[in-house]
Amino acid sequence: MLVVVIIANVLYRHYSKFPLPIYLIVFGIGLAIFPLFRNFTLDPSLFILAVIAPLLYNEAQSASRYWIGRGAINIFSLSIILVVVTVLLVGTLLHGIFNFIPLVLTLVLCAIVTPTDATAVSTLIPKSDEYKIPQIIMQNESLFNDASGIVIFDLALTVFVTGTFSVNHALSIFIIQFVGGLLLGAIIGLVVRSVLRLLIGLSDDTPFIMVSIELIVPFLVYFIGEELQLSGILAVVAAGLVQGSERDNLGLVSSRMQLVRANVWEIVEEALSGIVFVLLGVSLPMIITQIMAQQATLIWVLILVGITLYVTKFIFRLIWTRYLVWMHRKSDHRWTDSWLMAFGGVSGTISLSLAFLLPETINGHPFVYRPMLIFIVAIVILISIIFASIFLPKITRGDQPDNQQDPEIWLHRMFVAGIHEIRDDQEFPAEASIVVDTISQQLPHRQLRNPRLQRKILFEADNAERKAVKHLYEQQKISSDELHDYIRFLDLSLLTVSGTIWHNLFLRIKFGIHISRRRELGVGQSMWLTSPLISEQLYWQHVFELNGKNIHPIESVGFDAAMKAIEPFRKHKTSQELHAVQRFYRERHRRMNLPKPSNSAIYQLFLRAFHAEYEFFQQAMLSGELPAEIAEQLQQHIVYDEMAYLQKRSSFMD
Structure with missing residues (x-):
């Protein structure tokens, strides 16, 4: 019952x-x-x-x-x-x-x-x-x-x-x-x-x-x-x-x-x-x-x-x-x-x-x-x-109430205000990426995510990245081995994103065994509890290092090309699916190219974002646009977000 x-x-x-x-x-x-x-x-x-x-x-x-x-x-x-x-x-x-x-x-x-x-x-x-x-x-x-x-x-x-x-x-x-x-x-x-x-x-x-x-x-x-x-x-x-x-x-x-x-x-x-x-x-x-x-x-x-x-x-x-x-x-x-x-x-x-x-x-x-x-x-x-x-x-x-008094519209505007506050932070780019991705997941949506549309956006980004990397090879900026290994990395990443739970379990075991053979046993054991996507990123960084190569410049070019290719989707009503794909690429870029995030910096950026959200609804109330009932809901969201962050601060370091 x-x-x-x-x-x-x-x-x-x-x-x-x-x-x-x-x-x-x-x-x-x-x-x-x-x-x-x-x-x-x-x-x-x-x-x-x-x-x-x-x-x-x-x-x-x-x-x-x-x-x-x-x-x-x-x-x-x-x-x-x-x-x-x-x-x-x-x-x-x-x-x-x-x-x-x-x-x-x-x-x-x-x-x-x-x-x-x-x-x-x-x-x-x-x-x-x-x-x-x-x-x-x-x-x-x-x-x-x-x-x-x-x-x-x-x-x-x-x-x-x-x-x-x-x-x-x-x-x-x-x-x-x-x-x-x-x-x-x-x-x-x-x-x-x-x-x-x-x-x-x-x-x-x-x-x-x-x-x-x-x-x-x-x-x-x-x-x-x-x-x-x-x-x-x-x-x-x-x-x-x-x-x-x-x-x-x-x-x-x-x-x-x-x-x-x-x-x-x-x-x-x-x-x-x-x-x-x-x-x-x-x-x-x-x-x-x-x-x-x-x-x-x-x-x-x-x-x-x-x-x-x-x-x-x-x-x-x-x-x-x-x-x-x-x-x-x-x-x-x-x-x-x-x-x-x-x-x-x-x-x-x-x-x-x-x-x-x-x-x-x-x-x-x-x-x-x-x-x-x-x-x-x-x-x-x-x-x-x-x-x-x-x-x-x-x-x-x-x-x-009219549409301007719809709580979801005000929630969306408040979260966007917090995102804009720290999105372009130059001092802590890795930490800013984590905070932006976390807040963007809260953006309210009135319908279920469309898996087919999300795959379409993902494939669009993937194709753009492959073309950009092949263009590097044509310009002789990377070798054929680097091109082969990176394309293989993209194949496995794409397969993992769209694969079944059994396939992801197989990849988890495979990467764990491989890395435990070549590196410390503790690292290999930790792969059993790590997302296959993260395992792949660590694995291919290791492969490039063994061959005396650097995957980071290639990934940066691919990241920029992928994000640029999916930007036109903003014009359509695809925000939920677009955010999911953008989050995948930002997290990958952060792990592979940006410095290891600092817990204290993440804490500071979250505080800045929450403060920006507070200022947003306070200004809206002072201007008379925001009803008191909706303002209470917005304030509750911020308070709950702060509590949730404090209870699981360590999870934002993954």
């Missing part, structure tokens, strides 16, 4: 016309073909612990405490009052229209679909100041209505199982679980925060220790909350909020740990969220089969139930967000904000997780309504995602 999540994310990055959850569900349906997944079930008692708890904890950590404080009224209105009203009114209406579903189960159904998925919405709405407030309101709402929906879900399901209901009892349980869960989570969060501060004070804040503790917290908090008959989910949310405030207070303290933590949680969140939708896809065929076994025409009725549930919930949400939500500041498009928040009420990961929490058996008997309820939830999720993906971009269309 994790492999499927990865594949779906890759496809979505290249073909984003369909929302990511659609890809995940479709791939999940594909997995259902295999015998392992045909009757796949996940223990509901573990699902909320393993999936929902860490997702909500991370969501709470990332929430803005400032906006939660300012939006407390909206949070209470949307996350508690609207949830309760929607469950009671829409649930009753749904039961009145489709009375074959018991009233308690329609309430359960509404409790399942009321939690909203702010993460799914954020991928559909571009960041903008114009719609910043509605997006913040939806993010804060989703944090707390998840917990409200889960508490009501538990209460309604308990009523269905026991068959008894008391308003006072239900209200008291709701308050105890809600308030008690928040207090418990806050207390545990404060304890964990104290432990983390102590570790930082003792300089024991290594990423392994700190991040491992954080990964344990949501499971521990949820388990304790449930054991004390409180809301484990609300406890997790409260603990996440406390820990998030501590993260804000850290500033630049334990910066490496904070960076690792952010990356780890990003991976955990995307993996768990993706697996939930894959689970829906895996379960759908089995659920549909179970429904069809009860009554063939029931499937169409359930689709109608899902549509009705979504439409009525949508209308309630639209009216509520228009008249009972405070927008913090005056808006010139108040109805547009409400339509945005109505379509933004997407049912997603939490709703799907709650649907899977429905028990398979009740009082020892199969729960026959379970497949129907999960199917209805799936219909609501699909409709909400599809409608959001269609209408949200249209609502915010006037604020869509």
Whole structure:
């Protein structure tokens, strides 16, 4: 399932016309073909612990405490009052229209679909100041209505199982679980925060220790909350909020740990969220089969139930967000904000997780309504995602970024600025070549490399080099032996570049044996772990030296001819393939003709390149051309590049 999540994310990055959850569900349906997944079930008692708890904890950590404080009224209105009203009114209406579903189960159904998925919405709405407030309101709402929906879900399901209901009892349980869960989570969060501060004070804040503790917290908090008959989910949310405030207070303290933590949680969140939708896809065929076994025409009725549930919930949400939500500041498009928040009420990961929490058996008997309820939830999720993906971009269309605000265009320009800074360095040409090649590999490309085109450029350069070397022979500047050996060198190099892995392995062995016979044994042994291209270059330099000749002047002429021959390809859209060929020739020329690179010089040139990149985006921001969001992305790239270089400085000496 994790492999499927990865594949779906890759496809979505290249073909984003369909929302990511659609890809995940479709791939999940594909997995259902295999015998392992045909009757796949996940223990509901573990699902909320393993999936929902860490997702909500991370969501709470990332929430803005400032906006939660300012939006407390909206949070209470949307996350508690609207949830309760929607469950009671829409649930009753749904039961009145489709009375074959018991009233308690329609309430359960509404409790399942009321939690909203702010993460799914954020991928559909571009960041903008114009719609910043509605997006913040939806993010804060989703944090707390998840917990409200889960508490009501538990209460309604308990009523269905026991068959008894008391308003006072239900209200008291709701308050105890809600308030008690928040207090418990806050207390545990404060304890964990104290432990983390102590570790930082003792300089024991290594990423392994700190991040491992954080990964344990949501499971521990949820388990304790449930054991004390409180809301484990609300406890997790409260603990996440406390820990998030501590993260804000850290500033630049334990910066490496904070960076690792952010990356780890990003991976955990995307993996768990993706697996939930894959689970829906895996379960759908089995659920549909179970429904069809009860009554063939029931499937169409359930689709109608899902549509009705979504439409009525949508209308309630639209009216509520228009008249009972405070927008913090005056808006010139108040109805547009409400339509945005109505379509933004997407049912997603939490709703799907709650649907899977429905028990398979009740009082020892199969729960026959379970497949129907999960199917209805799936219909609501699909409709909400599809409608959001269609209408949200249209609502915010006037604020869509133009091409000048495309992050990839700015990335390309920033990397080029760094390359231009050190490309023509005369003092350290070998080191400059290494830095230029390293940075040029980062240039963003919108399509896959074309191997056929790359070979065409390579052959063009190779032919030009052969002609230049033969011209040297015709001018009697080199001997026939030198011409023969150099042409043989070019043949083997070309064959290695375009050869198979088995051919390269053979060359590796051949060169290793040959050089170990003629030179030091240690040099020969090192060839086993050296690229065949590098081995060939060392080998033919050695051959020329044995014959009292010098390969360096010949290689310089060939290099200049090859680079000049492929220069016209710059006029065409072949940058990716051209850079690959240019990098091959520059690396060869550096190894065979330039002095051995200095590690300190490489370090200085990288610093100059990074500084030039910093200056580029700073100037672009000062001029007003570069939006702040894209500037943050550019700065992150530079920071990550610097860290990557520092972690593997020795590898740039190859």
